[in-house]
Amino acid sequence: MPFEFLRTETLLKGRAFTIRRDTLKTPDGRETKFDIIEHGGSVIIVPIDTDGKLLFVRQYRHAAGKDLLELPAGTLDAGEDPAVCAAREIREETGFAADNIEKIGDFFLAPGYSTEFMHVYLARELRYDPLEADEDEFLSVEKLSFAEAIQMAERGEMPDAKSLAAMLLAKPHLKTG
Numbered sequence: 001m002p003f004e005f006l007r008t009e010t011l012l013k014g015r016a017f018t019i020r021r022d023t024l025k026t027p028d029g030r031e032t033k034f035d036i037i038e039h040g041g042s043v044i045i046v047p048i049d050t051d052g053k054l055l056f057v058r059q060y061r062h063a064a065g066k067d068l069l070e071l072p073a074g075t076l077d078a079g080e081d082p083a084v085c086a087a088r089e090i091r092e093e094t095g096f097a098a099d100n101i102e103k104i105g106d107f108f109l110a111p112g113y114s115t116e117f118m119h120v121y122l123a124r125e126l127r128y129d130p131l132e133a134d135e136d137e138f139l140s141v142e143k144l145s146f147a148e149a150i151q152m153a154e155r156g157e158m159p160d161a162k163s164l165a166a167m168l169l170a171k172p173h174l175k176t177g
Contacts, residue, residue: 003027011035016075017116039116042109043086044073044162045101046170047094047123055094055126056163060138064159069142069152071163073118082119088131090123094141096132098123098124105169109162120166122173146174 004025012019018038026032047055054071061068074089076082083101091097101123109116144152149167152158 006031009019009099017114029069035113037111037114037116038077039114041070041076041082041117041119042073043076043082043089043119043121044071044166045086045090045098045121045123046104046166047069047090047096047098047126048174049096049126049143051143052175053145054149055096056142056149057093057139058142059140068160069158069163070160071166083110083121086119086121086123091131093137093139094126095128096123096126097129099125099127102173105166106174107165107169118162118165120169122170146171 006023006025008020008022010018010020016039020036020038022034022036024032024034046063049055056069057072058067058069071092072093074085074092076085083089083103087098088103090101101121104122105118105120107118107120109118144169146167149158153164158164
């Protein structure tokens with residue numbers, strides 16, 4: 001017997017997401033509430049340069065209280081095709097455009113409380129073609145081999161779930177030997 005949706009109410013409308021409270025009836029007949037972050041979706045890109053290095057960005061993440069090393073990523077504009085978003089975000093965050101961009105997977109970022117769905121792209125044949133970064137982004141680009149990135153992740157030096165998931169999806173597409 002599935003959960004039964006009863007009602008919803010909007011708690012907050014923010015710049016990047018909305019928070020709603022849903023009331024559902026559980027399979028055993030009780031009522032329960034779920035606070036859900038509504039998010040329009042996002043992309044994450046695994047850029048690979050001609051030397052086989054992955055391009056990461058280091059940026060301050062206020063919620064974490066520190067700089068994190070992450071793969072380039074960004075939020076979809078309303079109605080935007082994820083491939084178009086990926087092509088824009090790689091240019092904004094790394095300064096490089098990709099002549100070859102391929103979708104390799106997707107996943108829910110945090111399905112326990114968020115609707116955010118991420119599309120993962122592999123970007124190759126990079127060429128310098130920057131776009132201006134968002135006004136609140138201060139990024140530095142770092143290049144790592146796949147093996148170096150995995151070692152950092154294994155040591156706990158890359159605590160960004162979306163980057164870890166994207167690297168897992170990218171592994172079959174990379175020469176890692």
